[in-house]
Amino acid sequence: GAGVSQSPRYKVAKRGQDVALRCDPISGHVSLFWYQQALGQGPEFLTYFQNEAQLDKSGLPSDRFFAERPEGSVSTLKIQRTQQEDSAVYLCASSLAVSGDSYNEQFFGPGTRLTVL
Amino acid sequence: AQSVAQPEDQVNVAEGNPLTVKCTYSVSGNPYLFWYVQYPNRGLQFLLKYITGDNLVKGSYGFEAEFNKSQTSFHLKKPSALVSDSALYFCAVRDPYSSASKIIFGSGTRLSIRP
Numbered sequence: 567g568a569g570v571s572q573s574p575r576y577k578v579a580k581r582g583q584d585v586a587l588r589c590d591p592i593s594g595h596v597s598l599f600w601y602q603q604a605l606g607q608g609p610e611f612l613t614y615f616q617n618e619a620q621l622d623k624s625g626l627p628s629d630r631f632f633a634e635r636p637e638g639s640v641s642t643l644k645i646q647r648t649q650q651e652d653s654a655v656y657l658c659a660s661s662l663a664v665s666g667d668s669y670n671e672q673f674f675g676p677g678t679r680l681t682v683l
Numbered sequence: 684a685q686s687v688a689q690p691e692d693q694v695n696v697a698e699g700n701p702l703t704v705k706c707t708y709s710v711s712g713n714p715y716l717f718w719y720v721q722y723p724n725r726g727l728q729f730l731l732k733y734i735t736g737d738n739l740v741k742g743s744y745g746f747e748a749e750f751n752k753s754q755t756s757f758h759l760k761k762p763s764a765l766v767s768d769s770a771l772y773f774c775a776v777r778d779p780y781s782s783a784s785k786i787i788f789g790s791g792t793r794l795s796i797r798p
Contacts, residue, residue, distance in 0.1 A: 570726070599785065608773050608788035609727070622785060657726065671717065672786070674726035 568592070570675035572658050578681045579648045587643045587678045591660030598641050599672060600633055601657040609657055615641060648682045655679050685710040687776045689789035696764045696796055704759040704792045706774030715777040716757040717786065718748055720770050727773065733757060744768070764796045 571590045579585050591598050597616055601609035602625075611625040617638035626633070630648075635641040645652055659672035687708045696702045708714055715734055719727040731742025738750045748759045757774060771793050777786040 601788075606791075608775075608790050611785040611787070614785055625785070659727075671729040671732055673729070674719075676724070676726045 570658055570660055570673050572656075572675040572678050574678060575676065576679050576681075578683065580683055581648060581650060583648050583682075584644065584646045585648055585680065587645075587656050587680070589641045589643070589658030589660075589675060591639065591641070591658070592673055593639075595660035595662055595673070596638075597661045597663045597672075598635055599659040599661075600641070600643050601659065602627075603655040603657055603677070605654070612643070612656075645680075648680075650682050653680055653682045685714070685776055685787050687774050687787055687789040689772075689774055689792045691792050692790075693793045693795065696794070698766050698796050698798050699763050702761050702764045702768070702794065702796075704772050704774075704794060706757045706759065706789060707755050708757060708774075708776045709755065710776055715786075716748075716750060717775040717777075718742065718746070718757075718759050719773045719775060719788075721773065721791075722770050730759070730772075766796045766798055769794055769796045 573588045599614050600612040602612055603609040613626055613633045614622040615635040618635050630646045632644045655677040657677045658675045661672045662670040689706055694704055717732045718730040720730055721727045730746050731740050731748055733740045733750045741747045746761050748757055750757050771791050773791050774789040775786045
């Protein structure tokens with residue numbers, strides 16, 4: 567079956583522009599995560615959804631970052647008024663986990679490489 | 684706060700030799716531990732996990748990892764390295780007592796296998 571897909575794969579934005587990054591998780595996966603991976607670093611958690619509910623957004627770096635998953639499947643990460651420090655690879659992951667007590671591994675998409683000029 | 688450390692930025696091994704990629708963690712309680720691999724221009728791929736039970740965990744592509752509670756380590760190992768194992772490897776940890784479901788990644792170790 568299909569894995570996690572993300573679009574676009576590459577995005578170049580001018581400073582101050584708004585961008586929207588899309589994630590299509592594996593069908594049936596309840597949990598969805600967004601991570602930010604700066605060059606030479608490990609992924610850093612941004613936010614977590616269980617179905618359509620955003621249960622944890624503690625990793626979002628500022629109020630310019632907004633994520634949604636209105637129907638519990640596709641998710642969009644939006645960054646308003648982009649800054650150069652927002653340049654990174656944005657990874658989406660999904661898993662079968664349905665509660666905080668159980669754990670299934672996360673399946674990652676290929677990422678969107680955002681470059682802010 | 685939970686954290687994970689990968690003390691080596693790069694590990695170089697000759698093909699056919701055993702390899703070890705080091706990882707130590709800090710978390711309250713019993714951790715969930717993971718290894719992921721990242722190939723160029725591709726997403727992270729799950730290799731193996733430790734949740735509970737046997738301290739030696741076997742995963743994909745012949746990799747294994749040993750959970751050592753006293754040393755708070757979860758080193759990744761393979762008996763005989765292949766050139767195709769060259770990639771970026773990430774150790775990750777989740778605190779099972781945390782209400783959040785996020786996992787914390789290390790900074791990564793670049794594994795280079797020379798023919």
